[in-house]
Amino acid sequence: MTSARIEFLSRLAKGLAAQFGPNCEVVIHDLEAADPQHTVVAIENGHVSGRFIGDGPSNVVLQSLSGDPRALQDRYAYITRTEDGRILKSSTVFYRDDDGRPTALLSINFDITMLVAAQNSIGTLTAHEASAEENAPTIPHNVSDLLDDLIEQSVRLVGKPVALMNKAERIKAIGFLNDSGAFLVRQSSQKVCSYFGISKYTLYSYLDEAKAAAEGAKDDGGR
Structure with missing residues (x-):
């Protein structure tokens, strides 16, 4: 700019x-x-x-x-x-x-x-989207905190702890992180691999499967 x-x-x-x-x-x-x-x-x-x-x-x-x-x-x-x-x-x-x-x-x-x-007396000044306050995204101090928050969001999206996730659910979480731009953060791949207990090879494999699923959903929607 x-x-x-x-x-x-x-x-x-x-x-x-x-x-x-x-x-x-x-x-x-x-x-x-x-x-x-x-x-x-x-x-x-x-x-x-x-x-x-x-x-x-x-x-x-x-x-x-x-x-x-x-x-x-x-x-x-x-x-x-x-x-x-x-x-x-x-x-x-x-x-x-x-x-x-x-x-x-x-x-x-x-x-x-x-x-x-x-809010009862000044509700018109605080009107906002209906999303619950406890689920609102956090504004982080740095990208490391942001990555942590995105990882937590991916786990909430799946709805169960990482230890209980099957392959499809891990792919769903990894796909969310990719769509959210998490992998633009430096050394994010290493942190994600450590959190989900997978290798970098597995991470890239999951990313490919998540992207393929997203493309398939787009194709189905266009029919």
């Missing part, structure tokens, strides 16, 4: 944060960053999530980097949470170049913890 675009988006972030106050974190992620583990190029009120310029991507950013750019859509007023349990009302907006390709992501994270506590 060009320095001019970063400068504009940085000013936009500053304006939004100034408008809504210290509980409103605004983050700019460079989706064209040379190192996908360091995507934050501007941040206001970073104390909300504990992040700084140069920190790594969120769950949404990893999915953006690994997914089909044409399928990416802005999201508004959904719930996330910080590592210490505070509730955030979040929105993500893609910044696109003249060809429609996403080059940056603007993320707004508003701390509504106290508002939720008084």
Whole structure:
């Protein structure tokens, strides 16, 4: 992303944060960053999530980097949470170049913890997606924490501990990690292999089977 675009988006972030106050974190992620583990190029009120310029991507950013750019859509007023349990009302907006390709992501994270506590009287200010707060994704401090969170999500998706998973269920979990962009994180393969008790050869085999299953599902859906 060009320095001019970063400068504009940085000013936009500053304006939004100034408008809504210290509980409103605004983050700019460079989706064209040379190192996908360091995507934050501007941040206001970073104390909300504990992040700084140069920190790594969120769950949404990893999915953006690994997914089909044409399928990416802005999201508004959904719930996330910080590592210490505070509730955030979040929105993500893609910044696109003249060809429609996403080059940056603007993320707004508003701390509504106290508002939720008084939701009966100010419910219109805290309206958000219906997803349960306890299942909301965590905004991590670094990519290592993000990878841990994605692994935990993959286990919850299957619905049983790794030790009780059969091959098909492990493939399902590995497929989720791949779709979530987990393998963009440096040394993620080693960590995933250790967690699931498999070799790298088995991991690559599971990845191939997960991708084949996903392609098969697409073909069936197109008939």
